[in-house]
Amino acid sequence: MSSVGVFICHCGTNIAGKVDVAKVSDDAINIPGVVYSSHQKYSCSEAGQKVIIDAIKENRIDKVVIGSCSPKMHENTFRKTIEQAGLNPYMLEIANLREHVSWVTADKDSATRKAFDLVKAAVGKVSFAKPLTPGQVTVEKRALVIGGGIAGIQAALDIANMGYEVVMVEKEPSIGGRMAQLDKTFPTLDCSACILSPRMVDVAQHPNIRLLTYSEVENVNGYVGNFNVTIRKKAKFVDESICTGCLECVTKCPLKKKIPNEFENGKAPRGAIYVPFAQAVPKVPVIDKEHCQWLLSPDPDTIEVAEGEKKPKRKCGVCAKKCELGAIDFDMQDELINEKFGAIVIATGFNLFDHKKYGEYGAGEIPDVITGLDFERMVNSSGPTEGKIVRPSNGEKPKKVAFIQCVGSRDEAKGIPYCSRICCMYTAKQAILVREKLPDAEVYVFYMDIRAGGKGYEEFVLRAQREYGANYVRGRVSRIYEQDGHLVLKAADTILGMPLEMEADMVILATGSIAREDSVALANTIGITTDAYGFISEVHPKLKPVEVPREGVFACGAALSPRDIPDTVATAGAVAAKVGVLFSNDILMSDPMVANVDPMVCVACGACVEVCPYSAITMEEFRGKKFAKVNEAMCQGCGTCSAACRPGAAQLRGQTDEQILKSIEAVLQW
Amino acid sequence: MEKLEAELREKAKELLEKEEVTTVIGWGAGWNPAKASPLFVRDAQDADKLVFNPFCQNNLAVYLPRLNEKAAVITKPCDAGSVVALIAEGKIDRENVKVISIKCPGTVNPAKLEAAVGSLDDATAAYLDGDTIVVEVGGKAKRVPFAQVALDSCYLCNQENAFGDIVIDEGVTKVSGEAISIVPEDADSVWWRDFWAKEFDRCIRCYACREACPACYCRDNCAVQALRERWTGAKLDAKEALMFHAQRAMHVAGRCTECGSCERACPVGIPLGLLHKQVGDAVRKLFDFNVGEKADMRPPLETFRKEELESGH
Numbered sequence A: 001m002s003s004v005g006v007f008i009c010h011c012g013t014n015i016a017g018k019v020d021v022a023k024v025s026d027d028a029i030n031i032p033g034v035v036y037s038s039h040q041k042y043s044c045s046e047a048g049q050k051v052i053i054d055a056i057k058e059n060r061i062d063k064v065v066i067g068s069c070s071p072k073m074h075e076n077t078f079r080k081t082i083e084q085a086g087l088n089p090y091m092l093e094i095a096n097l098r099e100h101v102s103w104v105t106a107d108k109d110s111a112t113r114k115a116f117d118l119v120k121a122a123v124g125k126v127s128f129a130k131p132l133t134p135g136q137v138t139v140e141k142r143a144l145v146i147g148g149g150i151a152g153i154q155a156a157l158d159i160a161n162m163g164y165e166v167v168m169v170e171k172e173p174s175i176g177g178r179m180a181q182l183d184k185t186f187p188t189l190d191c192s193a194c195i196l197s198p199r200m201v202d203v204a205q206h207p208n209i210r211l212l213t214y215s216e217v218e219n220v221n222g223y224v225g226n227f228n229v230t231i232r233k234k235a236k237f238v239d240e241s242i243c244t245g246c247l248e249c250v251t252k253c254p255l256k257k258k259i260p261n262e263f264e265n266g267k268a269p270r271g272a273i274y275v276p277f278a279q280a281v282p283k284v285p286v287i288d289k290e291h292c293q294w295l296l297s298p299d300p301d302t303i304e305v306a307e308g309e310k311k312p313k314r315k316c317g318v319c320a321k322k323c324e325l326g327a328i329d330f331d332m333q334d335e336l337i338n339e340k341f342g343a344i345v346i347a348t349g350f351n352l353f354d355h356k357k358y359g360e361y362g363a364g365e366i367p368d369v370i371t372g373l374d375f376e377r378m379v380n381s382s383g384p385t386e387g388k389i390v391r392p393s394n395g396e397k398p399k400k401v402a403f404i405q406c407v408g409s410r411d412e413a414k415g416i417p418y419c420s421r422i423c424c425m426y427t428a429k430q431a432i433l434v435r436e437k438l439p440d441a442e443v444y445v446f447y448m449d450i451r452a453g454g455k456g457y458e459e460f461v462l463r464a465q466r467e468y469g470a471n472y473v474r475g476r477v478s479r480i481y482e483q484d485g486h487l488v489l490k491a492a493d494t495i496l497g498m499p500l501e502m503e504a505d506m507v508i509l510a511t512g513s514i515a516r517e518d519s520v521a522l523a524n525t526i527g528i529t530t531d532a533y534g535f536i537s538e539v540h541p542k543l544k545p546v547e548v549p550r551e552g553v554f555a556c557g558a559a560l561s562p563r564d565i566p567d568t569v570a571t572a573g574a575v576a577a578k579v580g581v582l583f584s585n586d587i588l589m590s591d592p593m594v595a596n597v598d599p600m601v602c603v604a605c606g607a608c609v610e611v612c613p614y615s616a617i618t619m620e621e622f623r624g625k626k627f628a629k630v631n632e633a634m635c636q637g638c639g640t641c642s643a644a645c646r647p648g649a650a651q652l653r654g655q656t657d658e659q660i661l662k663s664i665e666a667v668l669q670w
Numbered sequence B: 001m002e003k004l005e006a007e008l009r010e011k012a013k014e015l016l017e018k019e020e021v022t023t024v025i026g027w028g029a030g031w032n033p034a035k036a037s038p039l040f041v042r043d044a045q046d047a048d049k050l051v052f053n054p055f056c057q058n059n060l061a062v063y064l065p066r067l068n069e070k071a072a073v074i075t076k077p078c079d080a081g082s083v084v085a086l087i088a089e090g091k092i093d094r095e096n097v098k099v100i101s102i103k104c105p106g107t108v109n110p111a112k113l114e115a116a117v118g119s120l121d122d123a124t125a126a127y128l129d130g131d132t133i134v135v136e137v138g139g140k141a142k143r144v145p146f147a148q149v150a151l152d153s154c155y156l157c158n159q160e161n162a163f164g165d166i167v168i169d170e171g172v173t174k175v176s177g178e179a180i181s182i183v184p185e186d187a188d189s190v191w192w193r194d195f196w197a198k199e200f201d202r203c204i205r206c207y208a209c210r211e212a213c214p215a216c217y218c219r220d221n222c223a224v225q226a227l228r229e230r231w232t233g234a235k236l237d238a239k240e241a242l243m244f245h246a247q248r249a250m251h252v253a254g255r256c257t258e259c260g261s262c263e264r265a266c267p268v269g270i271p272l273g274l275l276h277k278q279v280g281d282a283v284r285k286l287f288d289f290n291v292g293e294k295a296d297m298r299p300p301l302e303t304f305r306k307e308e309l310e311s312g313h
Helices: A021-028 A046-059 A071-084 A098-102 A108-126 A150-161 A177-181 A192-205 A248-252 A318-322 A372-379 A423-437 A457-466 A519-526 A565-583 A607-611 A640-644 A657-669 B002-017 B044-049 B060-066 B077-088 B110-117 B152-156 B189-200 B208-212 B238-251 B261-265 B272-287 B306-311
Strands: A004-009 A034-040 A063-068 A092-096 A135-138 A142-146 A165-169 A209-212 A215-223 A226-233 A335-341 A343-346 A350-352 A369-371 A400-407 A442-447 A471-474 A477-483 A486-493 A498-504 A506-511 A513-515 A553-555 A587-590 A595-597 A617-622 A625-630 A650-652 B023-029 B036-041 B071-075 B097-102 B123-129 B132-137 B140-145 B166-168
Touching: A004 A021, A004 A046, A004 A108, A021 A034, A021 A063, A021 A108, A034 A046, A046 A063, A046 A071, A063 A071, A063 A108, A071 A092, A092 A098, A092 A108, A098 A108, A108 A657, A142 A150, A142 A335, A150 A165, A150 A177, A150 A192, A150 A209, A150 A343, A150 A565, A165 A215, A177 A192, A177 A372, A192 A209, A215 A335, A215 A519, A226 A343, A248 A318, A343 A519, A343 A565, A369 A372, A372 A423, A372 A506, A400 A423, A400 A498, A423 A442, A423 A457, A423 A506, A471 A486, A486 A506, A553 A565, A595 A625, A595 A640, A607 A617, A607 A640, A640 A650, B002 B023, B002 B044, B002 B071, B002 B097, B002 B166, B023 B044, B023 B060, B036 B044, B036 B060, B060 B071, B060 B077, B071 B077, B077 B097, B110 B132, B110 B140, B189 B238, B208 B238, B208 B261, B238 B272, B261 B272
Parallel strands: A004 A034, A004 A063, A063 A092, A142 A165, A142 A343, A165 A209, A343 A553, A369 A506, A400 A442, A400 A506, A442 A471, B023 B071, B071 B097, B097 B166
Antiparallel strands: A135 A587, A215 A226, A226 A335, A350 A513, A477 A486, A486 A498, A595 A650, A617 A625, B023 B036, B123 B132, B132 B140
């Protein structure tokens, strides 16, 4: 029989205001197994903890129940407390009398009754608690950074500069991400490429960073300090070790004007062999197998022809002929790379809302209605129009430009109720750029509110308005249509309280930022979660903003939620610091509250192996008897195996069937 | 029927002589002519002891998970699914098992037969004669149409899809008839509650249903008789019995082929097949999964698939 000590916390008036703590404490002494019971103002305070330690020693308590706030809050605190008193830290059970009782119960009597029930259940459960000791795992001090935008670049450089090896995986042929597509950055109007490209080069040249472009993460196994990751290196059909980046092949590709270039948001063409942009890192072209004529034409070896007839040849192959170094290799295959990492950084960035959903703005069918990103490319000197602001419909300079904010943000009807945070600022920037390049053009900005929280942001918007004369109109545009070679905007000016109709030559939609289309799939691969919009979920928005629920995995930048470059860089630095903290350990303690399988009870049905979301269970054999075995370092303690196990061989330590039954029994009987 | 039995013995002899297997699991004569018992033949000479007739009830797949040798098992079409399901669960090694599949004429339901001809205890002979079951008691032959006394599942049996390494097909005609359901069309939860309360009141917790079930291979480790704290009590009452049967039904959900072994094994005649059919219907509806169809697919209730996560199942 165990000797249980019960300590009820007032939590000031948080608990004591609704629960008769003295009564709960007095009644608790009558629960079988309880040898001591008391109540105190703040158990978590130093004085409160001392009371617990002294009581444990004086009353020979070997198991402890604390009725307090959520175990999420102070379970660790109290584990340390009872450890100081000489007990195993896992001989503790928390009855959550705050979140589960006082905060959610109106009536004092029923609150007190429920509090007592929870204390009974906790006593029942703790009486079957067994001492647990954490395991130890080594740390592989290498980091995987997924995504080569500014977030990934910053995180990779910071981690690499701490002296740790980094592998960066980028899906596209070049790193650079969204920031590489931008022309200028707010609020300083720095040239985006000028501040980004040196960092891109740093990544390529850093002795601690290995760059895998045109690659994707396919599978993640393992646990903190020891992840096994499979990376698919897609065939580039160009040998990186030979190619010098002369781009002779790119200029000779017969399709070079035929395929929309993703980097230019589809507004300029590329070939089947291409580098996405001039400053690409690495400057090695790739062949797009969806379009390349050689790769699409059938292999002559597989074609059977009648005797005497000539076999048809492969089409094209111009790039291979032009490459003097012989770097083109049409036989190249995708390569699967398996690597071990101690930490994983998700820096996969964001997408922009597709304005096809806005039928009222032409659903993408009106050529002179473009998006902010289209404008970034247009105004960039290496973009499709070489930096000239022109109407896509006729190539003329627009005389009147209208910006519409909140397209695909703060619009519940379109499924995006959140604010994208960047659009107010980039619209102000683009308004300035229009006025700078076309001083004669009029600029109108339709906005809902201006959200300019950030260093120098409000001033920047005021500059756009006062210095550059952008006209800000508060109101939403309800419709855009073409008429006599112009665009007509129907809107309401909500300050004047009047409907408004305006002609414009060009409309730029400030499309909001959304999660990448593959973010949920990536989250599933890694075994983490996303929010309702597909953004990666953090553990705690305030206190653990870059940690995700799988230990050893971190996320930064716009993969977490919409954010601008300064915030992205800041979170990337934060992630690097967290990885540094992790890598400062040679050995990690693993949580002992994980599953284990009793080999004597196991019937080797394999259900647990199948259901384990962390691939932590394997089938072993000893002297002809098969049984399941849990890798305790990989186990996250989710308990799925325990639920699937028919004979009850798989049990979660600290949450065993015995403990749960005992706590149910305690509530019903005592 | 005789030809079928002769061919069966021949095949068994051959397998044992060529040492392809060390045992052949089939049926032998029972303690009474209207019964057949499971028979393990380990010697080619004993192959002639194998019988096959409409009284061969047992689903012999039940022995496979605990066997540690190369074995051949004789299966009726209704049992073959159990073998497939056990392969799918990794409980039997495909290489160690040879399945001898028999096209059978149908199996007698002893309860129906006893109802038709009286006690079978003193029967001196029992056999299938054309489409009639003949039982001889005290020198007198009692005849009853097979269609009247076959297992309900035989009427629904589709022999075409039987799985087997060796198929013995001697052109038997399958019994046909109509199953009579004891469940009213408008049975609701109240009806079912009362029905099972009444049925399980008879349960003596002998666990014969479990022992006869090929999916219940936990044997001595079964959760209902574990020595530690457990979810079911051992008390003899309808509530505890319901808990036991409900737990068993959940444990075999998505794994049960509805072979009917449990119901046939029950000494007090609880219609367990109804319980497993209900669970089976739910599994088919939810997961579009037929137990015993594919040997490379784990049971749906013990798989964790990312697609399910995405589709919100």
